[in-house]
Amino acid sequence: MPPRIAYNSKDAVSSIKDNEAIWTHNMAATPTVLLKGLAQHALSCRNLTLLQLHTEGDGAALMVAPQLRGHLRCRCYFVSTVTRKAVQNGDADYVPILLAEVPKLIRSGEQRIDTAIIQVSPPDQHGNCSLGVSVEATHAALEKAGKIIAHINPKMPRTHGDGLIPYKNFHTVYEESAPISCHAPATQNDVYNAIGQNVAALVQDRDCIQTGIGAIPDAVLACLGDRQDLGVHTEMFSDGILPLVEKGVITGAYKKIIQEKLLLVLS
Structure with a gap:
């Protein structure tokens, strides 16, 4: 049965019912359009749970609104700037867990997922959409979700790796061209720059690095x-990596696995 085509974002999430556990796509792939629709639809529901890592944008902010x-x-x-105050005030819950353990938790079935809401690229000639700039634990969530609601966004880049999903797997789709969430580079200062220099001194030629989000990783x-x-x-793949790739500093030539490629799970 082909996916249902929704006529707006609220209609797209209208199949969500009371007491459902909903997984949302994260980071730059936060499905802002669908979350705005969910903010409206949720007012007619009770006891919904939104499962998330780090979400971005005004749609994510609506999820912790008092109403x-x-x-x-x-x-x-994962507690972000969007959810931190709500967690501190007891209006949202935090589960202390390593990112690498979240897919295991999902696949174990201990955390049920009734619906997943995601943002994807348009389907290719093979009928596959791409999770784009953020795969993280969403790939595992799609394996377990009872239904998948997708915002198909022509502005979502296609990425290589384990992030393809057949269009036919969707329960509902809504297509709209919309901006991808962006995280502005952190403002640098003398303290961050000094920390960056000290940490960078530990990195040798041919080392393999992992980076995070924020001013200090950017400074390093x-x-x-x-x-x-x-x-x-x-x-985490941040903007600070790109100049090093373009300059030829990052080549991956001496990585132990997956040589000459950059490997990431979110951006």
Whole structure:
């Protein structure tokens, strides 16, 4: 049976019912359009749980709005600037867990997922959409979700790796061209720059690095311009990596596995 075509974002999530556990796509792939629809639809529901890692944008902010109390509650496996205050105030829940353990938790069935809401690229000639710039634990969530609701966004880049999903697997699709969530580079200062220089001094030629989000990782990356043949095997791909790739500092030539490729799970 082909996916149902929704006529707006609220209609796209209209199949979500009381007491459902909903997984949302994360980071730059946060499905802002669908979350805005969910903010409206949730007012007619009770006891929804939104499962998430790090979400971005104004759609994510609506998920912790006071008017959704009793209707929807966030369960966070990663606390972001969007959810931090709600967690501190007891209006959202935090589960202390390593990112690498989240797919295991999902696949174990201990955390049920009734619906997954995602943002994907348009299907290719083989009928496959791409999870784009953020695969993380969403790939595991799609394996377990009872239904998948997809925002098909022409602006979502296609990426290589384990992030393809057949269009036919969707329960509902909604297509709209919309901006991808972006995280502005952190403002640098003398303290961050000093930390960056100290950390960068520990990185040798041909080392393989993992980076995170924020001012300090950006400062470290900015101090690695004279290294040679670095590799990247990371969860987070930030803008600070790109100049090093373009300069030829990051080549991956001496990585132990997956040589000459950058490996990441989210951006």
